[in-house]
Amino acid sequence: xxxxxxxxxxxxxxxxLALLQSDPRVTEIHAVRSLPGTDGAIAHRTIWHxxxxxxxGAARALIEAARPTHVVxxxxxxxxxxYWEGASNLRWLAASxxxxxxxxxxxxxxxxxxxxxxxxxxxxxxxxEGVTPEKPSTLYGVTKxxxxxxxQTAAIKLRFSAATGRVFFGYGPHENxxxxxxxxxxxxxxxELADFSSGQAWRDFLYIEDLAAAVIALLFSSLQGAVNxxxxxxxxxxxxxxxxxxxxxxxxxxRLGARPDRVGDPPMVVGDAARIRSTGWAPAxxxxxxxxxxxxxxxxxxxxxx
Numbered sequence: 001x002x003x004x005x006x007x008x009x010x011x012x013x014x015x016x017l018a019l020l021q022s023d024p025r026v027t028e029i030h031a032v033r034s035l036p037g038t039d040g041a042i043a044h045r046t047i048w049h050x051x052x053x054x055x056x057g058a059a060r061a062l063i064e065a066a067r068p069t070h071v072v073x074x075x076x077x078x079x080x081x082x083y084w085e086g087a088s089n090l091r092w093l094a095a096s097x098x099x100x101x102x103x104x105x106x107x108x109x110x111x112x113x114x115x116x117x118x119x120x121x122x123x124x125x126x127x128x129e130g131v132t133p134e135k136p137s138t139l140y141g142v143t144k145x146x147x148x149x150x151x152q153t154a155a156i157k158l159r160f161s162a163a164t165g166r167v168f169f170g171y172g173p174h175e176n177x178x179x180x181x182x183x184x185x186x187x188x189x190x191x192e193l194a195d196f197s198s199g200q201a202w203r204d205f206l207y208i209e210d211l212a213a214a215v216i217a218l219l220f221s222s223l224q225g226a227v228n229x230x231x232x233x234x235x236x237x238x239x240x241x242x243x244x245x246x247x248x249x250x251x252x253x254x255r256l257g258a259r260p261d262r263v264g265d266p267p268m269v270v271g272d273a274a275r276i277r278s279t280g281w282a283p284a285x286x287x288x289x290x291x292x293x294x295x296x297x298x299x300x301x302x303x304x305x306x
Contacts, residue, residue, distance in 0.1 A: 003219075004030040004068035006053060006099070007075030011174050012114060012167070015212035016072060021046060025220070030066040032075065053099065054091040063102035071103055072219060074114045076144070080178040089143040096147045104158050111151060112219050115164040115226065117204075117271060119145040125268040129166075129226040129275055152225055165218050168230040168271050172208030172290065173297040181291075184241045185298035188248035195258035199238025202268040206231045207290035210283040217281035231283055232273030243288060247295045 003020055007013035008031035020026050021044040029046040036050040049066070053059050053075060073096060077088035096113070103111055118141030121133040136142045148164040155162035171181045180196075187194035206214075206229070214229045238256055245251035285293070 001026050001070055002028040002030070002066065002068045003070045003072060004032065004063070004066050005072045005074065006032045007073075007114075008048075009033040010074055010078060011176065011208065012170065012211065012215070013072075013074040014174060015172075015208050016074065016215050017046070019212055019216045020072075023216070030062075030068060032062065034075075053095045054088075057098075059095055059099040060102040063099065063106055063108075067106045068103070069107075069109045070219065071099070071108060071111045072114070072215065073099065073112065074215075076114075077140075078176065080176050084138045084140050086139070089139045093143040093147055097150060100147075100151060100154060104154065104160060108160060110161040110163075110219070111155070112162070112215070113147060113151055113164045114215070115148050115166040116141060116144050117166055117168040117228075117230075117269060119148060119166060119226075122266040122269055125266065126270050126272065127166075127228060128272040129228055148226065155224065161222070161224060163218055163221075163223050164226050165215055165229040165276075166226055166271070167211065168204040168206060168228070168269065170206055170208050170211045172294050175208070175294075180237065181240065181244070181294060182298060184244045184254070185248070185295050186302065188244060188250050188253055188295075189299050189302045191250065192253065193255055193258075194241065194245075194253050195255045196237070196241055197257070197259045197261045199236060199241060199256050200261075200267070201237050201265060202234040202270060203237060204230045204232065204234055204270040205240065205287070206283065207285050207294075210285060210290075213284070214276050214281050217279040218276065221279045223275060223279065227275045228271035228273060229276055230271030230273050232271060232277075234268065234270040235287060240287075240291070243291050244295060247288075247292050 008017050032049045076092045077083045120127045121135035124132050151162050245254035
């Protein structure tokens, strides 16, 4: 099995890569990153490619060179202030379609796209594949949904296997520093106040190593269509940051209600996990231990000069 992994140095991709490298079923890995790095040309059966996939023709050239049997497509726009409504989503939609077309042209067998919970109508609260309406409210969600529909229709018409793993709220090492869990960790480590809204909203968080394991389970399964990559176990945001305050030994720095709740913020965004659990996958860590690992990583990161 030759696997091409896009976004291999991203938040999700780097953890998926580690699991691919330790899996004997994978004979060759083509790991794609957007910028040149020092990973080495070939290591752990891994061949690195520095490619801007949004450049016209780049995805086709990459696929023709690697000739993968399987693709795991994690790359997309990730800048915290850009990905919800940024025009970069349009470039990634076009690049993904080019990648898909080239994949089919070389006889690819299975294509797994990393999608998002934002493809659903969040007013529904509880998201079930094939049941919950797909009514995204952001450009990010709309373009991800557009590629999901293109991928699934192409898979049926052109006769290959495909699935979209819809990620809810992943967290852990290497997460974007502007998000709620990294923000809480960094403020606690620095001994500074960490201000939050009421924290009453329910969300479906999944530790990144468990999320990566779910991606691998999906890749090696026969599941097709949309598959929620989620714990199915909702938790209030207040519980998350309160636990982090206890882990950091400074619960006094956590200030719930110091900021107003965002207007229109859905009270619950939770995914049904039955489809991904049908593969035999289940989260390996509980919330408290995963948050402790996350906090320890941020503490080490803060202590290490950049």
